[in-house]
Amino acid sequence: MKIVVSGGGTGGHIYPAIAFINEVRKHNPEAEFLYIGTKNGLESSIVNRANIPFEAIEISGFKRSLSFENVKTILRFLKGVSISKKYIKQFKPDVVLGTGGYVCGPVVYAAAKLNIPTIIHEQNSVPGLTNKFLSKYVDKVAICFQEAEQFFPRNKVVFTGNPRASEVVGNDRQKGRDVLGFSSTKKIVLIVGGSRGAKPINDAFLEVLPKVGEKQYHVVYVTGEVHYENVKREVDKVGNPSNVIIKPFIHNMPEVLAGIDLIVARAGATTLAEITALGIPSILIPSPYVTNNHQEKNARALSEKGAAIVRLEKEISGAALLTDIDQILLNEEALQQMKVASKGLGIPDAAQKLYDLMKQLI
Known part of the structure; x- marks a missing residue:
């Protein structure tokens, strides 16, 4: 063949x-x-x-x-x-x-x-x-x-x-948590702005960093290589909370995705295929800089089924982002409903x- x-x-x-x-x-x-x-x-x-x-x-x-x-x-x-x-x-x-x-x-x-x-x-x-x-x-x-x-x-x-969805299934949840270095059973939210990062998401995250440090869940924040040094500098000014890990990039994303409970991300097709295959709830911030605004349309396909919350980039603030995360991770019923909805869309x-x-x- x-x-x-x-x-x-x-x-x-x-x-x-x-x-x-x-x-x-x-x-x-x-x-x-x-x-x-x-x-x-x-x-x-x-x-x-x-x-x-x-x-x-x-x-x-x-x-x-x-x-x-x-x-x-x-x-x-x-x-x-x-x-x-x-x-x-x-x-x-x-x-x-x-x-x-x-x-x-x-x-x-x-x-x-x-x-x-x-x-x-x-x-x-x-x-x-x-x-x-x-x-x-x-x-x-x-x-x-x-x-x-x-x-x-x-x-x-x-x-x-x-087809990318098929490559994330079968990864071990505990191994995903171990890769990130979290030994506790607290829930994990992954925040990622795409391979190059996204400045508006970085700014929103930094705005509420002290409050994030008070939360009863872990946060993995992926800045993108381009933004890493600037974000790390700002984080160091206020002190890096013990429940927050800052990374420039994640190369073993399929492993990591298996260990998380919620993702904040852009709405690229590959990302959505991966997270629905695993049944991961999401807060989607579509990139406004893509042809035909297809990321927002991708995201709406998930939100209409109850698998995601969609926030346009122009709507994003630190307070709004933290409120959305809390409403999902701190409400077990809402979290489980979104997991089922997400899994239902996965292939x-x-x-x-x-x-x-x-x-x-x-």
């Missing part, structure tokens, strides 16, 4: 691709893969670290306003299609999967024109331009939110969920579902 995978730009496109590859390897250890991405994108380092053969093309996204850059993008797309066809003809895949990002455009389009079975995977509730374009040419469209179905040809859509076998969809096409 030979599979070409393409996805890039953000971890939200890349990690589901890696999770899918890991799932295929469980079923077929002899399977061969070729990952096509961009040389300068995040996917280059992540895929190489995972020991997956990698080839690169050059591509950029369309500007939403009239721009000469769009002419360059069309030329890059056509060149990317030509190069992708060369890679595909050499590799001879049985199927091609695109998990999002501009790079998928020429790769999956080239495969479709070569009559190779194709799937695109859409992680968000509102798809980007690339997947909308590709949906006209591919055989199947795998989605993670029912809300995304309306944007694609109905006869192609299959609800699979996000822990998402990787298997995507694998089964692929097998149908081969």
